[in-house]
Amino acid sequence: MIDAERRQSRAADASLFRRRPARTSGAIAVVLAAVAIALVADDPGQRRILAVALVGVTGFIAGGTLWRRDRSAGVTVVAVAVAIIGTLVLVSALGLGLTRPPRYVERIELLPGLAGLWLLAAGLVPLRLGSERVLVDAGTGLVFLTVLAGGVIQSSPPRTLLLAGVVTIVAWDIAENAVSLGGQLGVAAGTVRAEAIHAVGTGVVGAATVGLVLFINGLNVDGVPFAGLIAMLVAGVALTLFYNR
């Protein structure tokens, strides 16, 4: 009997090792992903749909986090209900995104990003232990598809597009770091300082990259044919791959 009580009191310990992505970084990553979508989808109608989707994702995160924190019956019911309502709001945003914008291309543009936002949130709650990285990768990947779609239909100027692309990569980096920290140290550990330094580091690299690319672009190296530009980029990729081997 004493053993049972002891075990129960241990199970209730607040500081048992629990593998969850770090909260602060997770929140920043979701916000950055939303910013990336907002940069590309700059039509007021699209922004409204994004706002609805954000409300849904916030509800989903709140419910999911509560569900992860407390598994007692009453709390679980409330938490799961909140998460499902949040998801339904997001699904309705998806529906709006599919029907509301007047142009067909604008409809296609927004969809992967909104779904990606939900997947990213699902990876950071996390919806399923052990699948955090897959969900985060898939989520930010879909957000990146929205950025690419924005580039294809030329809805926004190159500068904004560039920024959206970098913000997506930074969001992925911060989310992956949250998963890594949570996996090694658990949710009870104090990690905010390391998270902040890492996020600032990646942010600075991102900003510098945008600056550099815009600067080179601004030099207006005329006469470089499109094919030449491509060859240069492929060479860059090959070089990086070789160097990182």
Next chain:
Amino acid sequence: MTTVRRTRRWRGVVAVVLLALAVGVVAKRPSLLLVAATGIAFAAYPAVTTPPELDVSVERRLDVDSPAVDDTVTVTTTLRNEGTEMLTDLRVVDGVPAMLSVVDGSPRVATALRPGKEATIEYAVRAERGVHRFEPTTVVGRDISGGTEVETTAATKTVIECSARIPAVPLRKLTRNRTGQLVTDRGGSGLEFHRIKAYERGDPVGRIDWRRFARSRELTTVEFREERLAEVVLCVDTRAIAYRARSPNDPHAVASAVDAAERIAESLFASGHRVGLATIGRGSCWLPAGSGPDHEDQLRARLSTHPSFSMSPPPPSETVDDEDADLDRQLSVLRERLGTVQLFLLTPLCDDGATRAARTFEAAGCAVTVVSPDVTTDATAGARLARIGRRNRLRALRSAGIPTVDWRPDDRLGTALATVERWGP
């Protein structure tokens, strides 16, 4: 020991670059090529950062060194960056003793440290019976991109001692011919009266019973129980099967056994006996019986640092194909080494191999006492079956004349050992 790992976390960015490139080419959009160019910068990012030079020292303070059972002990661990460069991503896991559970705060932290700066982790553990040594603190450093991860350990000696003393260890009769504290059934010089026998030439004059001689003119010699020194070897079962625990949050049987071995050794050393150390299972730790401060230190060091007593079970890659044959081989080697000593076999008795070991040693002339931490539960049908199996093994050992100590790690070890003394060797 320092290990350097590439995390390869930025590898996926190359795919993103290629995708942007492909879409840009197909749709003829130069702006997408710019996006691809920024991606290349991130792919190259981990290659331009250097792995951190980890030079971290650890200092640990306890608010109580020797608490009572179930008391809360606050542990304050201070980390200091002794190196010359800033550590941008430092992840630290303090080496909480395997038997203790953290009740407040977290023994883990991630932070960034400038050279010479300090960070502290504060958490509380609940004290359990025993002597608990902190294990080395694990320190993981990542460069700012997270591309390279360096892992190392930093150690500082800290001990929590919690009412661990065992009053007496029940020893069996087999002993060596050296004077000590173990009272034997043999007559000779000592403190406790044994018998009176007829005088023989050569008996010490001081032990002749002169009163009786005056009364009856009969020369008799008084004999006392001889007090001898015991030579004891503590043998811990560290086979993979012994790494069982009642629940994931409870210490496993090897942790309990190592803890018990340490306390038994402490008590035996205090009485002046000679103590040695052996294992059956992974690796083989062998320390012949001995005494003296150096030997005591060596034995303690072996218990806390020798890989045979590792607190984590052997990885699946290390498991032997034929465990029975492996055990037999180990037993025959040990039998040669042991000779005729007192042997304490510390095993959870999870399988018949453990009983076979006890019987083999007993048959080889050792005086075996089995101390068995009980890690069985009655939570599930399978667990109940394991409990019955263990009970049967205990009974089999007792009927073979081997004293056994059935010890629940939550109870006092001293009390459990005392039951054997009553029960008789």
